[in-house]
Amino acid sequence: MEVDNFPESFDPTRCVLFLGAGFSANATNGWPNGKYQNPPVGEKLNQAMKEMAGIPLDESSEFTDTAGYILSKKLDLFGLLEKLYTVKAITSDQRMALSLPWWRIYSTNYDNSVSVFKSTQGIDISSNVFDLTDDPPKQLRKGAVIHLHGSIAKCDSTNLQKSLVLTRRSYVEQRVKKSSWWDWFDRDVALLHKSREGFIS
Numbered sequence: 001m002e003v004d005n006f007p008e009s010f011d012p013t014r015c016v017l018f019l020g021a022g023f024s025a026n027a028t029n030g031w032p033n034g035k036y037q038n039p040p041v042g043e044k045l046n047q048a049m050k051e052m053a054g055i056p057l058d059e060s061s062e063f064t065d066t067a068g069y070i071l072s073k074k075l076d077l078f079g080l081l082e083k084l085y086t087v088k089a090i091t092s093d094q095r096m097a098l099s100l101p102w103w104r105i106y107s108t109n110y111d112n113s114v115s116v117f118k119s120t121q122g123i124d125i126s127s128n129v130f131d132l133t134d135d136p137p138k139q140l141r142k143g144a145v146i147h148l149h150g151s152i153a154k155c156d157s158t159n160l161q162k163s164l165v166l167t168r169r170s171y172v173e174q175r176v177k178k179s180s181w182w183d184w185f186d187r188d189v190a191l192l193h194k195s196r197e198g199f200i201s
Contacts, residue, residue: 012100013142016188019107019114023097027113028089030082039085039111052080064168071161078157081164085111085152104188105145110164112153114145129153133163136180146181 024039031037036048046063050056053070061069070077090098090113098105098117105114118125130136131147131154147154148165155163165171 012102014192015103016185016192017097017100017102017105019105019109021109023094023107024087024090024109024111024113026091027087027094027111027116029084029111030086030088031084034083036084039087039109039113045084048080048084049077052077062168064166064171068167068169071167076157078155078160081110081152081160085109087111087113087116090116101143103142103192104140105143106185106188107145107147108149109147110150110152112151115153118145130181131163132165132179132181133159136184140184146184148179148181148185 021041025041027039028037029039035051036044040048042063046061046066047057049063049066049070050059050061053066053073053075055061055066055069067077094113095117098114099121107114115125115129118129125145128141128143129145129147129151131151132149133154150164150166152164161167161170
């Protein structure tokens, strides 16, 4: 990931930062001696889960189906995801992007890279980082971080299926029910678009 220099007129306080797959790909997780020392993206996550479950790597299946199979076999999927997505260190480019005073940060990633950055800056994240397990408040403070697909930092082995959008079923439920956090995202984008200050992704 490379961060371009923003124009002087750019005002991040009136912009939303949306973090999708790949933002944390170069971060370092808590598995220093493991095969996957960075949070895996897409098919790499599927490969890690297949290896755990003893599924041939060349077997055609999406990671949502692989996750569902692992859960049906009662294997320790949480333990694997915790190793993969508990970030210990982020890159200079990631720090640069996260250091700007964004209006709001939304992420579809499971990892805790944003929280790691904020903690190193002495920022209290206890009341300003949210995920699917949290009820949306009536008001959000500027700079709040919302994990739209859940966060590994806020789940455990007992609530994995409710905390992360991971299996095919959870993706379907996300589309049908539409989490209230997506309403916040829609409102933020509409508000900032109306103010003509733009949207960054």
